[in-house]
Amino acid sequence: MAILEVKDLKKNFGKTQVLKGVSFTVEEGEVLSIIGSSGSGKTTILRCVNQLETPDSGYISVDGQVFFNGKAEKESDEERRRRQLLVGLVFQDFHLFPQYNVLKNVTLAPELLAEEREDYKHNKKQIHEEIEAKAKEILAKVGLSDKLENYPCELSGGQKQRVSIARALMLEPKVLFFDEPTSALDPELTGEILKVIKGLAEDKTTMVIVTHEMSFAKAVSTKVIFMDDGVIAEAGTPEEVFDNPKSERTRAFISKFDD
Amino acid sequence: MSFLEVTSFLLDGFKISLLIFGVTLLLGAPLGLPIAFGSMSKFKPVKYLFKVIVWIVRGIPLMLQIFIIYYLPGLVFNFQIFGQVDRFFLIEYGVMDAGRIMAVLIAFTVNYACYFSEIYRGGIESISKGQYEAGIVLGMTKSQIFKKIILKQVVQRIVPPMSNEIITLIKDTALANCIMVCEVIKQAKELAATKAMIWPLFYTGLFYLLFVGLLTIILGKGEKKLSYFRS
Ligand SMILES: Nc1ncnc2c1ncn2[C@@H]1O[C@H](COP(=O)(O)OP(=O)(O)OP(=O)(O)O)[C@@H](O)[C@H]1O
Numbered sequence: 056m057a058i059l060e061v062k063d064l065k066k067n068f069g070k071t072q073v074l075k076g077v078s079f080t081v082e083e084g085e086v087l088s089i090i091g092s093s094g095s096g097k098t099t100i101l102r103c104v105n106q107l108e109t110p111d112s113g114y115i116s117v118d119g120q121v122f123f124n125g126k127a128e129k130e131s132d133e134e135r136r137r138r139q140l141l142v143g144l145v146f147q148d149f150h151l152f153p154q155y156n157v158l159k160n161v162t163l164a165p166e167l168l169a170e171e172r173e174d175y176k177h178n179k180k181q182i183h184e185e186i187e188a189k190a191k192e193i194l195a196k197v198g199l200s201d202k203l204e205n206y207p208c209e210l211s212g213g214q215k216q217r218v219s220i221a222r223a224l225m226l227e228p229k230v231l232f233f234d235e236p237t238s239a240l241d242p243e244l245t246g247e248i249l250k251v252i253k254g255l256a257e258d259k260t261t262m263v264i265v266t267h268e269m270s271f272a273k274a275v276s277t278k279v280i281f282m283d284d285g286v287i288a289e290a291g292t293p294e295e296v297f298d299n300p301k302s303e304r305t306r307a308f309i310s311k312f313d314d
Numbered sequence: 315m316s317f318l319e320v321t322s323f324l325l326d327g328f329k330i331s332l333l334i335f336g337v338t339l340l341l342g343a344p345l346g347l348p349i350a351f352g353s354m355s356k357f358k359p360v361k362y363l364f365k366v367i368v369w370i371v372r373g374i375p376l377m378l379q380i381f382i383i384y385y386l387p388g389l390v391f392n393f394q395i396f397g398q399v400d401r402f403f404l405i406e407y408g409v410m411d412a413g414r415i416m417a418v419l420i421a422f423t424v425n426y427a428c429y430f431s432e433i434y435r436g437g438i439e440s441i442s443k444g445q446y447e448a449g450i451v452l453g454m455t456k457s458q459i460f461k462k463i464i465l466k467q468v469v470q471r472i473v474p475p476m477s478n479e480i481i482t483l484i485k486d487t488a489l490a491n492c493i494m495v496c497e498v499i500k501q502a503k504e505l506a507a508t509k510a511m512i513w514p515l516f517y518t519g520l521f522y523l524l525f526v527g528l529l530t531i532i533l534g535k536g537e538k539k540l541s542y543f544r545s
């Protein structure tokens with residue numbers, strides 16, 4: 056069974072139809088890249104799956120749990136949060152918490168979550184130590200062991216984005232989403248982020264990446280979707296989409312990046 | 315009257331000024347928060363109700379509000395509640411002006427709460443949507459997001475405008491003398507009237523100056539302490 060399933064997803068903002076029926080699946084361990092021109096609805100897809108936007112119709116499930124089925128339902132905050140933990144989102148412009156240092160940015164959410172555990176009162180100290188150890192391990196993986204005590208305002212863009220990736224990884228989402236993770240960065244800093252994501256792909260992390268980095272998308276993904284004006288104009292393996300695009304629109308779009 | 319006697323006489327008045335200052339701050343600052351949330355409510359009637367309240371309270375001179383609160387019960391219900399309180403405290407405890415001070419405290423607290431509420435609202439609305447969304451995506455509850463992420467950033471942003479209001483507040487306490495509360499300037503006027511001494515009136519300025527100096531140092535320290543992060 057697919058770990059992420061999106062079926063006939065539609066979303067309007069006022070009168071403009073931004074998603075006009077989008078369907079795709081992602082299997083465990085796969086890396087899906089979503090490419091396409093500005094305004095084609097890529098971010099909206101991620102925001103719908105991550106419950107930041109309510110779709111108008113369609114179906115979304117993650118790891119067998121139904122996120123959305125046809126229409127918006129009244130539900131508790133509790134319900135929403137339980138599902139939320141199955142997915143993670145890395146924003147284009149990081150959204151780190153400025154008042155916390157790097158370590159705390161990464162441990163905050165799991166710590167708050169742990170407070171709800173039944174054994175929290177008894178094992179408080181141990182739980183916090185475990186969370187901290189895990190955070191340090193993940194921060195080491197993204198190459199930030201020497202920045203634990205720094206505040207976000209003291210970091211470069213690339214470092215900030217690595218913190219935000221670590222922050223999302225802490226909750227071990229079933230699917231990790233990236234929305235143009237390198238677009239806010241200076242060109243010389245994009246490499247370090249792409250390297251981290253490649254590392255995650257090698258660890259078989261299931262990911263959905265919206266990106267304008269074509270060669271990266273080609274190298275890292277198992278599947279590529281080309282979005283055009285709210286619909287999937289083309290989908291397939293990187294070879295199919297990049298080397299033998301079927302549609303004219305895809306060819307035109309990709310050729311803009313060839314140089 | 316010697317310089318020392320004048321100082322002590324004025325100091326008695328300044329204690330009342332400080333009382334008004336302290337109570338207004340202590341009650342007005344928290345009261346501003348529900349008013350801020352009210353005027354940001356997604357439920358339109360509530361939102362506009364609070365907006366109208368804030369408009370009226372900020373739109374009328376504070377001195378007039380003191381008059382209204384002090385005299386209105388007597389005019390409308392034919393019951394001068396503050397006068398009664400005055401009398402009661404004077405007879406029972408030998409305390410002067412209790413009712414009048416109460417009227418002033420009510421007017422000040424409501425007035426400043428409205429000003430504070432606008433500062434809070436500005437601070438809360440200035441936090442980027444991304445901060446809330448980051449919290450949501452990490453599975454936090456709404457109250458966790460507010461307490462753990464938003465609040466401190468808001469506090470950092472509102473310290474400078476709050477400092478301004480707080481400094482204005484100590485000087486506004488002089489308005490209490492419009493209903494004969496014996497704050498420091500009223501005391502000085504008393505000396506002018508009974509002893510034909512004008513200089514104590516000017517001397518009161520020093521009391522304010524010293525206190526504002528102290529406030530500036532304390533608030534500046536607070537601002538510095540919060541400047542370890544940039545949002
Ligand atoms: N909150 C919103 N309100 C109204 N319109 C919106 C909103 N969010 C997005 N849109 C519109 O929806 C369309 C798709 O936006 P979206 O952000 O999904 O595009 P995108 O493919 O991510 O583009 P980009 O590559 O520029 O990030 C755009 O036309 C945008 O103006």
Ligand SMILES: [Mg+2]
Pocket residue numbers: 097098099234235
């Ligand atoms: Mg986008």
